[in-house]
Amino acid sequence: MPTVVEPKLIAGNGNKPLANAISRRMSLYRGMSVKPVDARVERFNDQEIFVEVYENVRGEDMFIVQSTSNPANDNLMELLIMADALRRSSAARITAVLPYFGYARQDRRTKARTPISAKLVANMMVTAGIERVLTMDLHAAQIQGFFDIPVDNLYASPIFALDLKTQFKDQMSDVMVVSPDVGGVARARELAKRINAPLSIVDKRREKPGEIAEMTVIGDVTGKTCIIVDDICDTAGTLCKAAEVLCQHGAKEVHAYITHGVLSGPAVERITNSVMKSLVITDSIPATDAVTGAQNIRVLPTAPMFAQAILNIWNGTSVSSLFDDDTLGPIYEGIL
Structure with missing residues (x-):
């Protein structure tokens, strides 16, 4: 398998402005251009979602940037289908970057005969081939336990x-x-x-x-x-x-x-x-x-924090270091 050289981003339609901002910050941190992978995420006439990746991703460390916000179901399906496309294209690792994790408010049974939809979504993501999750301010911290894969929960x-x-x-x-x-x-x-x-x-x-x-x-x-x-x-x-x-x-x-x-x-x-x-x-x-x-x-803006977290995951270094003011302060210097 080829050696993983660079982290690669791919963006769904859930939050493209943030995905582009993350790529710009990563370019700044790396001193080289980091652009989202060229791909198309479209819908057929009956609203079926179709994904095609135009670049080679074999052996690459892929990060899917996708907020599962309104329309939550469409954005969630985009995420799952993109993950499946990358897995079938032999990506080395697939990380879902979810600035907002939809269905997080359904984290427990509040009444009889109600679902725990957050757990269901977690199962679907793992089945689709996602191997790691990076998110921010989960509605309930215990949602991390719904996944059988690593979850990095950033804090605002x-x-x-x-x-x-x-x-x-x-x-x-x-x-x-x-x-x-x-x-x-x-x-x-x-x-x-x-x-x-x-x-x-x-x-x-x-x-x-x-x-x-x-x-x-x-x-x-x-x-x-x-x-x-x-x-x-x-x-x-x-x-x-x-x-x-x-x-x-x-x-x-x-x-x-x-x-x-x-x-x-x-x-x-x-x-x-x-x-x-x-x-x-x-x-x-x-x-x-x-x-x-x-x-x-x-x-x-959250792009500076997410960009650094993605690079830390790719490098195998600490993500929790971003919780400290001494670490985060320089990243946001001149922004806030």
């Missing part, structure tokens, strides 16, 4: 911490990190430790999915600049309500840092009209025109 909190220290450098003593629910306390605590800030919690009680019956603030937020931290913002109902409740409890202003901006339905309109000063998301999901045009929504 180091990027958020760098951005917060830049945006609020003159008022860090007033910053308080807030978890919008009890389940996200670990994520919020991680960011609070990084910026040496106190932690508060908004406890919500649901009557049924999509409806919030009651919200209670745990902790004194009076006069604080509150930073709500979460992994996913879908319709933004919980987020905007939490911001409103925090303001009612005396918060000076409220900002939100969310990893995956799903932002479906009325989300952008709600955020625009809410009491939140700003919403900061990453580019793990492609920004729509509405998101780009919203004045109080800002997008942070």
Whole structure:
């Protein structure tokens, strides 16, 4: 088998802007051009997905960049079919780079006779020939255990911490990190430790999915600049309500840092009209025109982190080193 010389990227339609940004950052780090492999991902008239790779990938270390966001089923099938095409073309190793892992919210049986779809998706990916997964901020850390292959789960909190220290450098003593629910306390605590800030919690009680019956603030937020931290913002109902409740409890202003901006339905309109000063998301999901045009929504780049993680996987070096500010800071110097 030929010696693996260079890491090679191939991009689906899930997040091409991010795939191109990753290739540019890899080119910068490597001092040589790294371009996505020439391929076509198309649909027949009946919407069947067809993939053709135009370059030789025999013996190569392949990285498929594909967010399984809306349309989740189409993007997931693209990922599986691309993996099968590469496996049948004798690629040495196939790594799925999933900036956003779809179906992650279905990680357990919440009621009788419901599926664990995240496990099903994991099984499908392994069967398709994927040998490693690189993702960011899984909805639940235990999803890594659904795979029988290595999973590298990156975290957005180091990027958020760098951005917060830049945006609020003159008022860090007033910053308080807030978890919008009890389940996200670990994520919020991680960011609070990084910026040496106190932690508060908004406890919500649901009557049924999509409806919030009651919200209670745990902790004194009076006069604080509150930073709500979460992994996913879908319709933004919980987020905007939490911001409103925090303001009612005396918060000076409220900002939100969310990893995956799903932002479906009325989300952008709600955020625009809410009491939140700003919403900061990453580019793990492609920004729509509405998101780009919203004045109080800002997008942070993840390409520098993903590019370095891909190179570390290819080199066989540590990926967890990217969790440290000392390592990540220089990568984002001049960007944030």
